[in-house]
Amino acid sequence: xxxxxxxxxxxxxxxxxxxxxxxxxxxxxxxxxxxxxxxxxxxxxxxxxxxxxxxxxxxxxxxxxxxxxxxxxxxxxxxxxxxxxxxxxxxxxxxxxxxxxxxxxxxxxxxxxxxxxxxxxxxxxxxxxxxxxxxxxxxxxxxxxxxxxxxxxxxxxxxxxxxxxxxxxxxxxxxxxxxxxxxxxxxxxxxxxxxxxxxxxxxxxxxxxxxxxxxxxxxxxxxxxxxxxxxxxxxxxxxxxxxxxxxxxxxxxxxxxxxxxxxxxxxxxxxxxxxxxxxxxxxxxxxxxxxxxxxxxxxxxxxxxxxxxxxxxxxxxxxxxxxxxxxxxxxxxxxxxxxxxxxxxxxxxxxxxxxxxxxxxxxxxxxxxxxxxxxxxxxxxxxxxxxxxxxxxxxxxxxxxxxxxxxxxxxxxxxxxxxxxxxxxxxxxxxxxxxxxxxxxxxxxxxxxxxxxxxxxxxxxxxxxxxxxxxxxxxxxxxxxxxxxxxxxxxxxxxxxxxxxxxxxxxxxxxxxxxxx
Amino acid sequence: xxxxxxxxxxxxxxxxxxxxxxxxxxxxxxxxxxxxxxxxxxxxxxxxxxxxxxxxxxxxxxxxxxxxxxxxxxxxxxxxxxxxxxxxxxxxxxxxxxxxxxxxxxxxxxxxxxxxxxxxxxxxxxxxxxxxxxxxxxxxxxxxxxxxxxxxxxxxxxxxxxxxxxxxxxxxxxxxxxxxxxxxxxxxxxxxxxxxxxxxxxxxxxxxxxxxxxxxxxxxxxxxxxxxxxxxxxxxxxxxxxxxxxxxxxxxxxxxxxxxxxxxxxxxxxxxxxxxxxxxxxxxxxxxxxxxxxxxxxxxxxxxxxxxxxxxxxxxxxxxxxxxxxxxxxxxxxxxxxxxxxxxxxxxxxxxxxxxxxxxxxxxxxxxxxxxxxxxxxxxxxxxxxxxxxxxxxxxxxxxxxxxxxx
Numbered sequence: 007x008x009x010x011x012x013x014x015x016x017x018x019x020x021x022x023x024x025x026x027x028x029x030x031x032x033x034x035x036x037x038x039x040x041x042x043x044x045x046x047x048x049x050x051x052x053x054x055x056x057x058x059x060x061x062x063x064x065x066x067x068x069x070x071x072x073x074x075x076x077x078x079x080x081x082x083x084x085x086x087x088x089x090x091x092x093x094x095x096x097x098x099x100x101x102x103x104x105x106x107x108x109x110x111x112x113x114x115x116x117x118x119x120x121x122x123x124x125x126x127x128x129x130x131x132x133x134x135x136x137x138x139x140x141x142x143x144x145x146x147x148x149x150x151x152x153x154x155x156x157x158x159x160x161x162x163x164x165x166x167x168x169x170x171x172x173x174x175x176x177x178x179x180x181x182x183x184x185x186x187x188x189x190x191x192x193x194x195x196x197x198x199x200x201x202x203x204x205x206x207x208x209x210x211x212x213x214x215x216x217x218x219x220x221x222x223x224x225x226x227x228x229x230x231x232x233x234x235x236x237x238x239x240x241x242x243x244x245x246x247x248x249x250x251x252x253x254x255x256x257x258x259x260x261x262x263x264x265x266x267x268x269x270x271x272x273x274x275x276x277x278x279x280x281x282x283x284x285x286x287x288x289x290x291x292x293x294x295x296x297x298x299x300x301x302x303x304x305x306x307x308x309x310x311x312x313x314x315x316x317x318x319x320x321x322x323x324x325x326x327x328x329x330x331x332x333x334x335x336x337x338x339x340x341x342x343x344x345x346x347x348x349x350x351x352x353x354x355x356x357x358x359x360x361x362x363x364x365x366x367x368x369x370x371x372x373x374x375x376x377x378x379x380x381x382x383x384x385x386x387x388x389x390x391x392x393x394x395x396x397x398x399x400x401x402x403x404x405x406x407x408x409x410x411x412x413x414x415x416x417x418x419x420x421x422x423x424x425x426x427x428x429x430x431x432x433x434x435x436x437x438x439x440x441x442x443x444x445x446x447x448x449x450x451x452x453x454x455x456x457x458x459x460x461x462x463x464x465x466x467x468x469x470x471x472x473x474x475x476x477x478x479x480x481x482x483x484x485x486x487x488x489x490x491x492x493x494x495x496x497x498x499x500x501x502x503x504x505x506x507x508x509x510x511x512x513x514x515x516x517x518x519x520x521x522x523x
Numbered sequence: 524x525x526x527x528x529x530x531x532x533x534x535x536x537x538x539x540x541x542x543x544x545x546x547x548x549x550x551x552x553x554x555x556x557x558x559x560x561x562x563x564x565x566x567x568x569x570x571x572x573x574x575x576x577x578x579x580x581x582x583x584x585x586x587x588x589x590x591x592x593x594x595x596x597x598x599x600x601x602x603x604x605x606x607x608x609x610x611x612x613x614x615x616x617x618x619x620x621x622x623x624x625x626x627x628x629x630x631x632x633x634x635x636x637x638x639x640x641x642x643x644x645x646x647x648x649x650x651x652x653x654x655x656x657x658x659x660x661x662x663x664x665x666x667x668x669x670x671x672x673x674x675x676x677x678x679x680x681x682x683x684x685x686x687x688x689x690x691x692x693x694x695x696x697x698x699x700x701x702x703x704x705x706x707x708x709x710x711x712x713x714x715x716x717x718x719x720x721x722x723x724x725x726x727x728x729x730x731x732x733x734x735x736x737x738x739x740x741x742x743x744x745x746x747x748x749x750x751x752x753x754x755x756x757x758x759x760x761x762x763x764x765x766x767x768x769x770x771x772x773x774x775x776x777x778x779x780x781x782x783x784x785x786x787x788x789x790x791x792x793x794x795x796x797x798x799x800x801x802x803x804x805x806x807x808x809x810x811x812x813x814x815x816x817x818x819x820x821x822x823x824x825x826x827x828x829x830x831x832x833x834x835x836x837x838x839x840x841x842x843x844x845x846x847x848x849x850x851x852x853x854x855x856x857x858x859x860x861x862x863x864x865x866x867x868x869x870x871x872x873x874x875x876x877x878x879x880x881x882x883x884x885x886x887x888x889x890x891x892x893x894x895x896x897x898x899x900x901x902x903x904x905x906x907x908x909x910x911x912x913x914x915x916x917x918x919x920x921x922x923x924x925x926x927x928x929x930x
Contacts, residue, residue: 181732201675202706209709211734218676218698303722356577389720391639391815402722 025109028087028152029144031160031238036114042258045118049266051084052115056136061455063139064381065432069146077143086112088147121253122266124246128376129267134243138236145228157227162234164197167221172196175214179221182214186223194223197230204230284330286339292329296464298457299398299440300383301325303410307394312347317387318395319358321378323365328377328458333366379456380434399424399433416443529839529860535575538599538834540865546595546832547902552588553909554695555605558916560923567627569606569613571827572598573836581606581827582613601836604827608700626825628701631677631694631710634828635663638688639815642721645756645764650837652688655755657855660690662747663814664850666740667692670714674736679912681905682845684858686835690845691828695912697919704822711821716740716813725771727809729802741805744812752811771807831905834861843901844908859897867897 058080066073081088087108103111116137123133148156172179176191198219207213207229213220222230254260284292293305304322308314314322319340326336340362344354363369378387380397389396398407404425411421420443427436438454445467452463556565570583585591595603607626609616616624637656641648646655664682671677671694679695702710716737719726729737758764769777820826829835833842839860845853 178735181738182734184732201709202702205705205709209712211713211736214735215674215713216676217673307721388718388818389722390718390817391642391720391726393720394722396720396722398722401720403719403724406722406724 025106025113027156027159028109029141029148029156030113031235032113032116032242033238035117036110040114042262046262048111048115049118049122049262051086051111052119053266055080055084055086056119056133056140059136059139059143060132060381061453064384064434064455067431068139069143074143074147087144119266120243120246121250121259122263124243125250125267130240130243134236134239137239138232141235142228142232145231153227157231160231160234162227162230164199164203164222164230166195167198175216175221178216179214179223182221183212183226185225190223190225194225197222197224197227199230203233205233281330282332282335284335286335289326289339292461295468296461298437298460299410300396301457301461302414303398304394308343312343312345313349314395315393316361317389317393319361320365321383321387321395323362324375324377325457325461327365329461333363333368336362336366377456377458380437380454383457384433397433397437399428399436404428411440414444416440529862531836531839533839533862534601534834534836535599537861537865538601539596541834541861542592542595542599545864545898547898547905548588548592550902550905550909551832552591554905554912557695558913558920560916560919563612564608566612567609569609569626569825569827570830571604571606572600573602573604574598574600582616584613584615601834603830603833605830606827607825629824629826631699631702631707632821632826632828633667633692633694633711633714633816634685634689634820635660635667635691635814635816636685636689639817643756643811645758650688652855654854654856655751657853658747658751658755659812659814660855661850661853662743662751662812664690664692664845664847665743666814667714667816668847669739669743670736673739674713675710679908679915681831681908682847683831683842684840684845684853684855685829686833686840686842686858687838691842693828693831697915704824707824708818708822711816711818714814714816715818716809717815725806725810727806727813729806729809731802733802740813741809744808748808748812752808756811758811768807771810772803776803841898841901843898844905846900846904859901864898 059077062068062073062076066076078088085103085108087105119133123129145153145156167175172191176188179191179196180186180188199222201208201215201218201220204213204220204222207220207222207226208215213222213226213229215221253263289305290309293302297305301322304314304318307318308322323336323340326339331339337359340358341351341354344358345351349358360369365375367373367375383395384397384400387395389401398410402410407428408421408425411424412418416424420439424436424439424443427433427439434454437460438450441454441460441464442448442450445464447467450463452459454460552565555568566584566586568584569581570585571579571581572583573579583594585594606613607629610623610625610627611619637644637647637652637659638649640656640659644656644659646653668680668682671680671692677694677696677699681693681695683691683693685691713736717726733741752758756764758768820828829842831842831844834840835842839862840855840858841861841864843858
């Protein structure tokens with residue numbers, strides 16, 4: 007309290023000081039008034055940016071030239087800061103918002119999205135992941151001097167090791183990481199950091215670890231910073247969640263925040279449509295015609311060995327739920343298959359039925375689990391010995407993948423196209439190519455990011471478009487809404503329409519609201 | 524696994540004897556109480572029991588050692604699992620406001636299971652083990668123990684035989700108990716080298732430079748490889764196993780070898796030495812021998828793991844702690860079973876009864892009978908482990924009492 011008196015004598019406001027740096031930890035929330043329309047447009051723009059980051063992260067190596075270029079473009083188009091060396095007050099060369107205004111938008115939009123994404127574990131995890139990737143891209147763009155400045159301003163002080171210790175450890179330091187040479191060891195300071203603060207480096211074994219400390223050259227301090235950012239954001243979200251009831255009591259904000267957290271993360275296929283429309287007898291032929299390769303593989307493995315391990319049961323079981331199997335059907339399906347193997351009816355009821363009911367939200371904390379997206383299948387829950395889950399384009403040996411595709415009668419030229427995409431780590435594009443080849447179409451009209459999406463699109467193609475109106479909801483109405491608000495892609499429209507049952511009502515309300523405002 | 528005529532039907536009769544006379548409750552409580560440094564540490568610990576007829580009960584918790592003994596004698600669990608320390612007493616979790624009942628701490632644990640090696644062992648499969656493939660566990664323990672101590676700085680590691688086909692490791696350091704989910708996952712991934720499911724042929728890929736951790740692990744594998752892989756598993760004896768090995772060799776090396784058959788040995792070794800695939804021999808050895816751990820077991824703070832000194836219902840063997848000084852001679856088939864332990868105890872105590880008739884009956888009962896059975900050496904080793912752990916508490920307790928005095 008004593009300080010405020012002194013502070014008043016300083017001329018520059020704390021806000022300008024805050025935006026003096028290109029990059030920030032978002033430690034302080036914004037303290038100003040703003041209009042609701044700015045509130046929403048800022049949030050929507052940031053969401054678009056984060057969604058772009060998510061997609062780029064799967065199709066490109068992070069921080070590769072392509073990745074950076076595309077992200078630069080998107081940041082520019084959405085009026086977010088993208089050149090860290092721009093000075094806040096420089097208005098001369100700008101057309102459009104100034105750097106200061108961009109940084110302000112960045113600051114405010116981050117905090118709005120915190121409100122929308124703090125509520126569930128899944129939302130938090132997604133938000134944190136994209137924000138960390140965004141931060142990594144921006145920190146990477148800083149000059150070395152700016153990086154050091156950033157570290158000092160944010161209180162990351164770790165101890166350096168002595169020259170003697172460096173000499174003793176030289177070989178080990180050089181062998182622990184690609185970008186550490188003998189010269190690096192001589193020239194740079196090495197920091198001793200507790201391993202809990204450098205998890206990304208430990209996880210990928212890119213650093214020397216001894217007695218619980220990692221030894222990091224100054225040039226690599228990024229990973230530490232990222233870890234710190236992630237931890238701070240995680241804690242902040244937990245705190246935000248606790249103050250949500252107060253926020254939700256403002257009627258203007260609640261529909262907006264709900265819309266934000268549902269609409270742009272995309273269709274998650276958790277709300278079952280067409281339950282019971284699929285009979286168990288159809289599954290074998292559907293698996294050949296309309297299942298993506300990962301699910302076809304799992305189904306085959308299940309039929310062959312009458313068993314699947316936990317990872318496979320989850321991935322396949324949730325997918326089946328997503329295509330419309332009811333709980334009773336699922337139980338019958340798994341039971342009849344497992345009984346053909348080593349499991350008797352009793353054991354199935356005791357050991358496996360619980361898990362299936364759990365998947366449908368009938369046990370435990372009654373969470374209705376959502377079918378895995380491609381992202382989840384590719385990145386988490388890696389298969390190990392005895393498993394058949396995962397993404398075949400990512401996790402299968404190229405040779406085995408080739409044989410499998412040959413067995414499934416994909417043309418040789420098609421196979422080499424797929425393998426090229428796999429080599430470039432474009433796993434979802436490879437799957438999309440598989441879709442195009444097996445359905446004999448030139449180009450898929452969608453951008454694949456979910457196995458259930460594959461199924462729906464496949465059924466659409468095979469059914470000659472008859473199923474659209476029943477399954478996809480109200481595409482026309484959503485297109486009107488989207489056009490009014492300026493978004494362009496089909497997928498966003500579909501997502502906005504399908505994500506929540508009462509969303510069409512909400513978007514209508516919002517539209518009329520903005521017309522009034 | 525040949526378990527000398529064990530039949531699970533004996534459990535209802537033998538388990539009560541085991542719990543009454545042999546289960547080391549005092550040591551067990553000493554472990555899980557961790558010196559009483561943190562309030563309610565033992566009281567907030569979750570246990571789960573599997574009772575007769577596969578009835579599974581979670582969220583068991585106990586206020587004292589006596590209560591634990593009483594309940595175990597009453598319920599007669601076939602299986603006992605240990606879980607996390609929660610924010611509230613697990614047996615009262617229903618009364619707690621939803622969202623506030625949370626798992627806070629737990630030992631960092633690892634589970635190595637022999638079935639994960641089925642693609643590289645020829646002597647057994649699934650639940651069977653024998654002395655030939657047990658070497659895989661020996662290798663796993665050596666590698667992981669070194670890494671957890673030297674690389675991560677952990678000091679209090681308890682290795683336990685699971686009772687059937689694997690080993691568990693409980694890392695009991697305070698820093699380990701407080702690790703987050705992300706940290707546990709990072710540790711497990713640092714320790715993982717064998718990756719891929721049934722669809723992946725080549726599960727180990729090494730690139731230059733070789734991280735010191737890989738070098739250290741290779742040193743252990745190389746010690747055991749000739750005897751284990753070439754003699755016991757005979758990976759180069761039969762055509763189909765040779766083919767499996769060759770499947771892991773890069774195409775260009777195979778091509779070079781073929782050329783060498785015509786060109787002679789000198790050119791061959793020079794060519795192979797210069798080629799890019801220099802690591803394939805190491806990759807093969809690692810694929811056959813390097814520990815395969817289940818990351819999911821280690822990741823979760825709330826994960827439940829089989830308790831040391833519990834009985835494995837399928838084999839009757841007791842989950843005993845392993846003394847690493849004698850690791851190379853550890854024989855899982857010689858581990859006491861519930862039958863051998865209780866029967867031996869009955870025989871011995873009859874002799875003792877005759878000799879010690881003057882002693883008070885209650886006193887006699889108080890003497891933990893394990894001292895006279897095959898379980899003795901395992902409990903003794905557990906005591907040593909606890910003594911080491913206790914040193915770390917002493918410092919904490921002193922600190923705490925100092926703070927209290929200041930205030």
